[in-house]
Amino acid sequence: MEEKFNIGIDLGGTKIETIVLEDQLPIFRDRIPTEAEKGPDHIISQISKIYNQALNVFESDDFSVGICTPGSIAPDTNLLRNSNTTCLNGTALLTMIEEKLNHNVNIENDANCFALAEATLGAGKDHELVFGIIMGTGCGGGFVFNNQLRLGPNLISGEWGHSVLYPDGNECYCGKRGCVETYISGGGIETQLKNYGINYSAKEFLNNKNKNGLEMQIFDGFMNNFGRAVANIVNSIDPDIIVLGGGLSNLANLYNDGIEEIQKYVFSESFKTPIVMNKLGDSAGVYGAALL
Numbered sequence: 001m002e003e004k005f006n007i008g009i010d011l012g013g014t015k016i017e018t019i020v021l022e023d024q025l026p027i028f029r030d031r032i033p034t035e036a037e038k039g040p041d042h043i044i045s046q047i048s049k050i051y052n053q054a055l056n057v058f059e060s061d062d063f064s065v066g067i068c069t070p071g072s073i074a075p076d077t078n079l080l081r082n083s084n085t086t087c088l089n090g091t092a093l094l095t096m097i098e099e100k101l102n103h104n105v106n107i108e109n110d111a112n113c114f115a116l117a118e119a120t121l122g123a124g125k126d127h128e129l130v131f132g133i134i135m136g137t138g139c140g141g142g143f144v145f146n147n148q149l150r151l152g153p154n155l156i157s158g159e160w161g162h163s164v165l166y167p168d169g170n171e172c173y174c175g176k177r178g179c180v181e182t183y184i185s186g187g188g189i190e191t192q193l194k195n196y197g198i199n200y201s202a203k204e205f206l207n208n209k210n211k212n213g214l215e216m217q218i219f220d221g222f223m224n225n226f227g228r229a230v231a232n233i234v235n236s237i238d239p240d241i242i243v244l245g246g247g248l249s250n251l252a253n254l255y256n257d258g259i260e261e262i263q264k265y266v267f268s269e270s271f272k273t274p275i276v277m278n279k280l281g282d283s284a285g286v287y288g289a290a291l292l
């Protein structure tokens, strides 16, 4: 990121947010509705609208443009896949945006933007190797080394949510069984609860202080699986810090009991890795986009 000005655009299902950074400090921020129900062409024109507002706040040709989107661009076809703004799946999103804005655009998924933002400006600042974990509806992640995203030959670096925790375990939408995501994401927890006839949301369940015996057992299982899954990351790449994000990252137990659970499965006598809460919250996407 050598440019003086960086425009970041966070393309969400309900709102499109933009930020302008000058030497990594925000000088402008705004949001408009996505109005996804009006289709891809309308979404692109909303992006263009907010982009032009951002362009108006500085006078320079020395700027970059980054977009944060759910889902990812398939490397073989250049088409967007796995976005929860489903009307954009199968479109050549990046090409359409670049043509409309008439500028080169970097695009990354929300987990990678989260990791990059937290590593550069947030809780992972000043650490060399930062692993950012998102525990929300699903489990995503990103891997940042020296403030650079590590993408890898398959562009799946950080996708710890689809590592197999238990062979022949819970069914996952990705086609495999036993993925981490099916045990410790919001969606995964809710599926497990439903199987027991419990109709809480994941957040209600995790934050409920009066759990009965069965609920306590499910909760202990969740904490244990969190420990196993994070220990696998530590044993593989031993990051300098792990930053948690997403809706479930507010659960205080993760930062004390959770750390004890990780320690059980880490291949060393002591466990020193800081496991910390994110600092940028919902802003990580738009900051990460600007930093791409």
Ligand SMILES: [Zn+2]
Binding pocket: 161, 162, 172, 173, 174, 175, 176, 179, 181
């Ligand atoms: Zn999976």
